[in-house]
Amino acid sequence: MALHLQTSLFDQADEITVRPLDGVRREQLGDGAWIDVLPQWLQGADALFEALVRDVAWRAEERVMYERVVAVPRLLAFFGRRDPLPHPALETVRTALGAHYGAELGEPFTTAGLCLYRDGRDGVAWHGDTGGRGSTEDTMVAILSLGAPRHLTLRPRRPGPVPVRRPLGHGDLIVMGGSCQRTWEHAVPKTARAVGPRISVQFRPDGVR
Ligand SMILES: O=C(O)CCC(=O)C(=O)O
Ligand SMILES: [Fe+2]
Numbered sequence: 001m002a003l004h005l006q007t008s009l010f011d012q013a014d015e016i017t018v019r020p021l022d023g024v025r026r027e028q029l030g031d032g033a034w035i036d037v038l039p040q041w042l043q044g045a046d047a048l049f050e051a052l053v054r055d056v057a058w059r060a061e062e063r064v065m066y067e068r069v070v071a072v073p074r075l076l077a078f079f080g081r082r083d084p085l086p087h088p089a090l091e092t093v094r095t096a097l098g099a100h101y102g103a104e105l106g107e108p109f110t111t112a113g114l115c116l117y118r119d120g121r122d123g124v125a126w127h128g129d130t131g132g133r134g135s136t137e138d139t140m141v142a143i144l145s146l147g148a149p150r151h152l153t154l155r156p157r158r159p160g161p162v163p164v165r166r167p168l169g170h171g172d173l174i175v176m177g178g179s180c181q182r183t184w185e186h187a188v189p190k191t192a193r194a195v196g197p198r199i200s201v202q203f204r205p206d207g208v209r
Helices: 045-055 088-105
Strands: 025-030 033-038 059-065 068-079 111-117 124-127 141-147 150-156 164-168 173-178 184-188 198-204
Touching: 025 150, 033 150, 033 164, 045 111, 045 141, 045 198, 088 141, 088 198
Parallel strands: none
Antiparallel strands: 025 033, 033 173, 059 068, 068 111, 111 198, 124 184, 141 173, 141 198, 150 164, 150 184
16 A cells, blocks of 8 residues: 655664553543543554555554444554464553553453554444443443544543544543443544644454454
């Protein structure tokens, strides 16, 4: 696939590594939901972005909406707990997340879901990751963002708490935790701005999707 990063995003560190997670900042959203944010967590993000664009078998999916078949506005790939991840750096990332969050989460991050947003016409509509245990239990979904910055927006399911909007840039980490999947929703809004491609890598425990 021929999608290229704009030069302004360059993070050309030779080695792909992650910084310590002690610097992560937690924000309570309300209703038992929180987010942890750590900008520029991954160094060498250019190399990882380019490798994932090139090497992942990206799938275009379709969905039935209002009795019509429509294209899902992003490309997808999914790696289950036994699947080798598509780049060794993602193993490093998953291990680092497990070391930092394992005790609090009570289980490891196992699966990796990848989304490729080709441009501003791609996005993800309001939803919670409630396909599995996230609909009934507290859990965590950790997202590594690569490529063009996009916003992750979050809104409460009940009126009250204030919606939030966080920019996700090249190499940034955001973790949605606590009740976030069932008491809040999140989205990556489409944008009319000219934006380059973005990859999101979501790490989840077994049974959360
Ligand atoms: O692009 C992102 O970071 C969010 C993706 C997402 O919410 C999902 O795949 O469930
Ligand atoms: Fe999601």
